[in-house]
Amino acid sequence: MFNLFKKTPPLGNFAFLGTDMHAHLLPGIDDGAKDIEDSLSLITQLQQMGYRHLITTPHIMADLYPNTPSIIRGKLEEVRKAIAAAGIDITIDAAAEYLMDEGFEPLLEEGELLTLPGNRVLVEMSFISAPPKLEQYLFRLQTKGYRPLLAHPERYLFFHDNFKKYHELKERGCEFQLNTLSLTGYYGKPTRENAVALLKAGLIDYLGTDLHHDRHADHLRAALESSSIAKLLTSNTFKNQQLH
Ligand SMILES: [Fe+2]
Numbered sequence: 441m442f443n444l445f446k447k448t449p450p451l452g453n454f455a456f457l458g459t460d461m462h463a464h465l466l467p468g469i470d471d472g473a474k475d476i477e478d479s480l481s482l483i484t485q486l487q488q489m490g491y492r493h494l495i496t497t498p499h500i501m502a503d504l505y506p507n508t509p510s511i512i513r514g515k516l517e518e519v520r521k522a523i524a525a526a527g528i529d530i531t532i533d534a535a536a537e538y539l540m541d542e543g544f545e546p547l548l549e550e551g552e553l554l555t556l557p558g559n560r561v562l563v564e565m566s567f568i569s570a571p572p573k574l575e576q577y578l579f580r581l582q583t584k585g586y587r588p589l590l591a592h593p594e595r596y597l598f599f600h601d602n603f604k605k606y607h608e609l610k611e612r613g614c615e616f617q618l619n620t621l622s623l624t625g626y627y628g629k630p631t632r633e634n635a636v637a638l639l640k641a642g643l644i645d646y647l648g649t650d651l652h653h654d655r656h657a658d659h660l661r662a663a664l665e666s667s668s669i670a671k672l673l674t675s676n677t678f679k680n681q682q683l684h
Contacts, residue, residue: 448671451664453490457680460486461556462591462617462648465496466515466534470505472498472652479519480526485657486649487530489664493684494532497562500554502543509554512536537562537591540571548580556589557683560615564591569598578612589615592650593643594622594635606643615679617646623669626659639672645679 454460463486464472465479473479486494496519498512499505516534523532536554538544540563547553553561561581565571581588590609593616599605610616621627622635638644649660663669 447667448674450667451670451673453664455490455492457647457678458491459493459495459680459683460491460649460651461495461535461646461680461683462497462537462562462619463494463651464498464537465494465532465651466498466512466519469507469511469515470499476518476522478653480522480528481654482651482657483519483523483530483532484528485654486651487528489657489660492530494530495556495683496532496534497537497556498534499539500536500547501539502541507536509536509552512554535560535562537564539563540565540574540577544571544577545573548577548584553586555586558587559585560587560589560683562589562591562617565596567595567597570596575612578609578614582613587613587615589617589646591617591648592619592622594618594638595627595631597630597634600630600634603637603641606638606641610643615645616643617648618644619650620647620663620669620673621650621656621659623672624659624663624666626656636672639676642676644676646683647673647678647680 464470465482467473467476467479498507500507512534535556555561578588622631625632
């Protein structure tokens with residue numbers, strides 16, 4: 441008999457996504473994994489949560505983390521070797537998470553951007569305010585043949601009372617990636633509410649872990665045990681599986 445109050449079973453694992461496309465798993469180059477042991481531990485935990493493919497996305501911030509494609513590729517090779525030596529059954533690639541500040545403009549104009557499959561560029565902005573040149577950056581990315589993909593839109597609370605801004609960004613060709621952690625309340629209640637609103641509006645294209653450390657992993661495992669989170673996520677479809 442149909443039961444209106446039937447609880448959605450918890451997800452149990454992230455195998456339905458297959459690919460995680462936002463995480464900080466390379467050792468010692470941003471605020472994620474501290475060393476190679478830490479990298480292997482985080483990667484193992486993601487594998488145990490059901491991911492089969494990881495695209496790690498170190499920060500690129502002009503002042504704090506001036507990472508370059510060659511630094512990132514070097515660290516990726518180090519991690520791939522360690523994964524093989526440890527016999528961990530998972531595939532790992534690397535892109536980057538670009539902060540759209542003043543330092544982004546020269547990279548966009550002259551540099552080689554590290555991309556997710558489909559020439560997608562994972563971009564983030566300050567949590568305080570949108571960059572004055574946001575629209576220009578998004579337009580410029582697209583004229584150069586890239587597809588902008590905005591990391592954790594739910595965390596930009598300055599858009600919370602201006603929800604139409606999210607629709608505008610989508611209409612401008614920007615894809616959205618939600619942090620699964622936002623649904624657990626890890627970043628606070630306003631972020632959780634914003635995350636739910638974005639999901640319910642059908643605006644989210646991808647789910648990401650944005651995994652930096654063990655505490656994040658603990659909260660991700662908690663998300664897998666939650667029937668309310670399962671209900672929210674199973675009423676949406678995500679494009680993670682297309683990233684390979
Ligand atoms: Fe991130």
